[in-house]
Amino acid sequence: MEQTIAIQLKNITKRFGKVVANDSISLEIRRGEILSLLGENGSGKTTLMNMLAGIYFPDEGEILVNGSPVTIASPKDAFACGIGMIHQHFKLVDVFTAAENIVLGLEDEGKLDLKAASAKIVDICQKYGFSIDPSKKVYDMSVSEKQTVEIVKVLYRGADILILDEPTAVLTPQETDRLFDVMRNMKADGKALVIITHKLHEVMDVSDRVAVLRKGQYIGDVATKDTSPQKLTDMMVGHAVTLNIDRPEPKDPTPRLTVENLTVYDAMGVKRLDDVSFTAMGGEILGIAGIAGSGQKELLEAIAGLQPLRPGASIHYRPKETLEGDAGIELVGKTPLQIKQAGVSLAFVPEDRLGMGLVGSLGMTGNMLLRSYRNGFGVFTDRKAPKKLAEDVMGRLEVVTPSVNFPVRRLSGGNVQKVLVGREIAQQPSVLMTAYAVRGLDINTSYTIYNLLTEQKMQGVAVIYVGEDLDVLLELCDRILVLCGGQVSGIVDARTTTKEEVGLLMTRFKKEAAEG
Amino acid sequence: MSSVKQHKEPLLRIAKRDGISRSKAYAIRIVAVILSLVISGIFIFAVTKLNPIQVYEAMFNGAFGSSRRSWVTIRDTMTLLCIGVGLAPAFKMKFWNIGAEGQVLIGGIMTAGLMRAYGNSIPTPVLLVIMAAASLLGGCVWGVIPAAFKAKWNTNETLFTLMMNYVAIQLTSYCVALWENPFGSNTVGQINQQTKGGWFPALFGQTYALNVIIVLALTIGMFLYLKYSKQGYEITVVGDSENTARYAGINVKKVTIRTMAISGAICGLAGFIAVAGASHTISTSTAGGRGFTAIIVAWLAQFNTFVMVLISLLLVFLQKGAIQIASQFNLNDYASNVITGIILFFILGSEFFINYRVILRSGKEGEAK
Numbered sequence: 001m002e003q004t005i006a007i008q009l010k011n012i013t014k015r016f017g018k019v020v021a022n023d024s025i026s027l028e029i030r031r032g033e034i035l036s037l038l039g040e041n042g043s044g045k046t047t048l049m050n051m052l053a054g055i056y057f058p059d060e061g062e063i064l065v066n067g068s069p070v071t072i073a074s075p076k077d078a079f080a081c082g083i084g085m086i087h088q089h090f091k092l093v094d095v096f097t098a099a100e101n102i103v104l105g106l107e108d109e110g111k112l113d114l115k116a117a118s119a120k121i122v123d124i125c126q127k128y129g130f131s132i133d134p135s136k137k138v139y140d141m142s143v144s145e146k147q148t149v150e151i152v153k154v155l156y157r158g159a160d161i162l163i164l165d166e167p168t169a170v171l172t173p174q175e176t177d178r179l180f181d182v183m184r185n186m187k188a189d190g191k192a193l194v195i196i197t198h199k200l201h202e203v204m205d206v207s208d209r210v211a212v213l214r215k216g217q218y219i220g221d222v223a224t225k226d227t228s229p230q231k232l233t234d235m236m237v238g239h240a241v242t243l244n245i246d247r248p249e250p251k252d253p254t255p256r257l258t259v260e261n262l263t264v265y266d267a268m269g270v271k272r273l274d275d276v277s278f279t280a281m282g283g284e285i286l287g288i289a290g291i292a293g294s295g296q297k298e299l300l301e302a303i304a305g306l307q308p309l310r311p312g313a314s315i316h317y318r319p320k321e322t323l324e325g326d327a328g329i330e331l332v333g334k335t336p337l338q339i340k341q342a343g344v345s346l347a348f349v350p351e352d353r354l355g356m357g358l359v360g361s362l363g364m365t366g367n368m369l370l371r372s373y374r375n376g377f378g379v380f381t382d383r384k385a386p387k388k389l390a391e392d393v394m395g396r397l398e399v400v401t402p403s404v405n406f407p408v409r410r411l412s413g414g415n416v417q418k419v420l421v422g423r424e425i426a427q428q429p430s431v432l433m434t435a436y437a438v439r440g441l442d443i444n445t446s447y448t449i450y451n452l453l454t455e456q457k458m459q460g461v462a463v464i465y466v467g468e469d470l471d472v473l474l475e476l477c478d479r480i481l482v483l484c485g486g487q488v489s490g491i492v493d494a495r496t497t498t499k500e501e502v503g504l505l506m507t508r509f510k511k512e513a514a515e516g
Numbered sequence: 517m518s519s520v521k522q523h524k525e526p527l528l529r530i531a532k533r534d535g536i537s538r539s540k541a542y543a544i545r546i547v548a549v550i551l552s553l554v555i556s557g558i559f560i561f562a563v564t565k566l567n568p569i570q571v572y573e574a575m576f577n578g579a580f581g582s583s584r585r586s587w588v589t590i591r592d593t594m595t596l597l598c599i600g601v602g603l604a605p606a607f608k609m610k611f612w613n614i615g616a617e618g619q620v621l622i623g624g625i626m627t628a629g630l631m632r633a634y635g636n637s638i639p640t641p642v643l644l645v646i647m648a649a650a651s652l653l654g655g656c657v658w659g660v661i662p663a664a665f666k667a668k669w670n671t672n673e674t675l676f677t678l679m680m681n682y683v684a685i686q687l688t689s690y691c692v693a694l695w696e697n698p699f700g701s702n703t704v705g706q707i708n709q710q711t712k713g714g715w716f717p718a719l720f721g722q723t724y725a726l727n728v729i730i731v732l733a734l735t736i737g738m739f740l741y742l743k744y745s746k747q748g749y750e751i752t753v754v755g756d757s758e759n760t761a762r763y764a765g766i767n768v769k770k771v772t773i774r775t776m777a778i779s780g781a782i783c784g785l786a787g788f789i790a791v792a793g794a795s796h797t798i799s800t801s802t803a804g805g806r807g808f809t810a811i812i813v814a815w816l817a818q819f820n821t822f823v824m825v826l827i828s829l830l831l832v833f834l835q836k837g838a839i840q841i842a843s844q845f846n847l848n849d850y851a852s853n854v855i856t857g858i859i860l861f862f863i864l865g866s867e868f869f870i871n872y873r874v875i876l877r878s879g880k881e882g883e884a885k
Contacts, residue, residue: 057529306762337765348763356759359752366752370764373749380744 004031005067006161006192007052007083012061014047021047024061025218027211029161034183034193036203036224039213039236043442045196046088048213049163053085054078065161084154085163090146092138098145099134102153117156124155128185143293144175151182161192168202169468172291173503180206199469200229212236236443245450245475248458253281253478256462257303257317257431263310264298264486272298274486280431285453285463287477287494289470289502295486296466297351300433303464304348305336317344319430347429349437351466353416360409364390364401367408368423393422397448414441425452432456435466450476470499482506529875541870545863552862556855564847571841571855578840579833589829589836591724594731595790596806597828600813601731601738601821602655602782605775607811608742608819609755611663613776615677616783617807618684619658621800623651623787625684625691627714628707628798631791632695635713643714648788655784656777658684663776667769681807688800695798706796716793727793734782739821751775783807816864834859 007029014022022044029035037045050056052063054075062069065081072078078085092101099118118134125132132148141149147167154162164183168176183193183206197203203210204224211221212235219235257280264273273295280286288296301307303315309332318328329342339346350356358367368386376382390404397418401411408419421437434453438446453476457463467473473480477494482505490505557568579589599616606613627647634643662676697705708714719725742748750771754761761768790802809831817823838852 304763335765335767336763337767340765350763352759355757356763359756359760361756362752366749369749370753370760373746376746379746381746381749383744 005029006031006065008064008067009048009052010062010064012048012051012058012063014044014051014056015059020216022051022058023216025213025216027218027221029192029194030209031160031192032187032190033209034187034195034207035221036207036210037194037196037213038200038203038210038232043213043236044216045213046165049085049165049194049196052078052083052161052163054083055085079154079157079159081161082159083161083163084157084159086147086150086154086165086167088165088169090150092146092149094139095137097135097137098132098141098149098152101138101149102134102156106157121152121156124152128155128182128189130182143170143291144172144179147171147179160190161194162186163194163196165196167195168197168199170291172506173470173499176202200232201471203232204229233443245447245472246454247475247478248454250281250284250478251458251460253283254460255279255318256282257315259303260314260316262299262302262313262315264295264302264307265310266298272486273302276483276486276488278481278488278491280462280464281478282430282460282462283457284478285457285465285476287473287480288464288466288483289473289480289506290483291506294483294506296435296483298486299483300348300350300435300464300466303331303431303433304346305331305334305339317431319343344431345427345429347424347427347432349417349420349424349432349434351435351439353413353420354409357420358408358416361407363403363405363407364394364399364419365404367419368393368426371423371427389423389426393419393426397422397445413439414445417441418445421449421452425456429456429461431462431464433464433466436468437465438472439468446472470502473502474499530872531875533871533873544869545866548862548866548869549859552859555862556858559854559858563851564845566845571845574841574844575834575837575855578838578844579836581840585836587722587724589832591727591794592836593825593828593832594724594727595786595794596810596813596832597824598731598734598786598789599783599806599810600817600824600828601734602779602786603810603814604738604779604817604819604821604824605742605748605751606659606779607814609751609772609775611666611755611772611776611779612674613659613677613779614674614811615658615662615680615780615807616786616810617803617805618677618681619655619780619783620787620790620803620807621681621684621688622654622658623784624791624798624802625688625787626650626654626784627788627791628695628704629691631707631714631796635708636711638713640712640714640717644716644792647714647792648785651784651788652781653784655787656781658784659776659778659780660773663773667772685800688798688802692799703799704797707798708796714792715796716789724793727789730785730789730793734785735821735825738782742819742821747771747774816867830863 005028009025009027011024011026012022013020013024025048037049039045047056051058052072054072054077057073063072064070070077070081072081072083093104096104099114099121102121103112103114103117121132121134124130130148130152132145132152136145138146138149147170151162167179171179183195187193195207207224209221209223210227210232212219212232214236259279260277262273262276263271266272276295276299288299290296298307302309313332315331316328317331329344331339331344334342348357354360359370365383365387368389369381369383372386373381387404393399394401394404399415399418399422401415408416411419417437417439418441421434424432432453437453438449441449453463453465465473465477474494474497479491480494480497480502481491482489482502484506492501492505553572560566560568560571578585580586599620602619603613603616627650630643630647630650638646658680662671662673662680665671665676666673692702692704695704696702716723716726719729742751750761750766753764753766754768754771758768761771787802791798795802813824813827813831816827834856838849838856841847842849842852
């Protein structure tokens, strides 16, 4: 296949304040090729691509499309250049249909002809192997369908250079395979594709060429067939890191939390958790796998006392030093404060870090205070201990911040996560719940977190780890509980199970429901 | 791809500042004030052919021209500041308390009623304490009602507090009719004009010294409360994210009600100061829109109560100056309002240049204003 250069980036530099996100990067994007843009989190992948999509404007450097220099100052300019980006967070209007979303914002002459638009959408779908129903409302769609709408949207606008920002983060393995098929079809059609990812096996699977960024710098590009995951990892992190996570045998596991018949309805009356029962052991890491939105969030929040439960549920807590026959403590019906006052030290790293878990307008010190502000003498808060803790966390987890008083909202996602994880582990919990604890973290910090979790496990803490990366779940956890549509579809031994088995469990109930 | 443009940077770009030194921020603000004076000077000359310098002189005279004027300016600054201090905790909690006007009036009604009834039977110091307590309570109730409804049924506090203003205004009208003096004047008149019973006494020979002492004490107290107390911390957390507050075991409903009790009570106290410490009468204009102006004070100061002192002073100064130039130069009210508007516009606008910088095409960074 003939490969012409679609986009050429020359010495692109982008700074955010003092941080250099992209440092003089030169890169080529070719037609008829899938390019993987690989790098740890915070390495500047998304920033670089956002400059092509018109979200950011480069401070220095030049962009050439089809050989001629262009200015991309807005997403409109990007479309004029044939560049379409599919963002990680979908930008769709929920109450509109697929077709309405796709034509939204187009300024065609004449009146809106949804019928013609739908026909064109169906054409595009057939051409590349998508399947969407143009008249389906977005709120009825699965994540994968929404993503398809986003992709068709940019194709509809005539984009022939597509950038996908971590498209697989929200997909099941099966959906990922389907997406990759579509991408290959588009490649065969002569489109230029860029996929931003940090999942190595996907890079190896789908791309023709890999460009690696590290800390805002361009490291180089290689043909996928000439490289290996190990070599790519070396390029990404700069030095070899073993991909093996240290997993000691659980240390005399004892039941810590016994969860029975947990059912949760959300504010809209939708059932989010359906009769969930399991036991979390002290001294082990219990992994929770499942497609995003299968009830992980509700499960952790229910244990933390933040979800109203249906009658009949029981969350039974046994402290470490329980004697035989001791009844332990029932957590259902208690508020978070009552749970704490009952002597149960629950640490919780929620999924939405700034929305639940941190106070964005405060600095690290102010956020450390969240767990301990009641300890101060009299009516005033004590700031010395939290300040010291903030400095400890900053040093131990290498949080990059101008000062411990700098608002955490303005830190990068990875650093925000470190602040939260650092604070929660510092509580010396007996139960530690983490939702996507390493999301947004680079490889080195991820390993720091894995080690911290394992350390907690060896101290007899019951660790509950909600994760999205199956490889990590399989290597880090002792047992894995798989959620599917709010139900427990299986609890497997992480040492003996396979990725395929977990992947199947993740989708099992869905299929049964569809068939029945 | 026919519409590919020439490679050309946009003429102006706006980028967020990473942080700015305090001195630079103040320099921007000072430049903004000077610029606003120049622009309104041009406006004055263009429209009225008056010498702008004279007009500014008159404005200054209006506010600080004599010892008495200065004290009136200070007195009004203190009342406005008191309301601003009261609003600070509510707005910091992101509770849109638009009801300060009503809370002030309720505090005023309580004060005026007690002053009429007991001004000549209870010694003034004791009566002042009783009136202060009653106005705190009145404002507190007026603040708690919308907060309780919000906590219980998640009603919209903006509408609720706003409508509570009208209830308070009607109540005030009723009381004015009830306490009318002299009969048929449709005003209450100065209460206890002869005996000055229940009036703020002069301290250190200054009529309004007590106003200053009470309000500055509140200002310092509120600063410490918001910044260093446990309750102040809870307010910050609830204002930032209710979910985070619930996560930390904070009872959001309790904090909402408690904070509005404090907010309403301080606004009620402002009514006490306005009646017992300034006008010695009650009317529907006792609050006089200051419940709304104080919102600007609270937000502009970013809830820092010490900065509120300066902003209250500026707003009262502009108002007094506008009245003065209106009468001295026979301008109508609107002309002086335009000048006030221009000055406020520049001061608010300078905040933009403190948070953002403008980059010109040449790559040189244009320093804001």
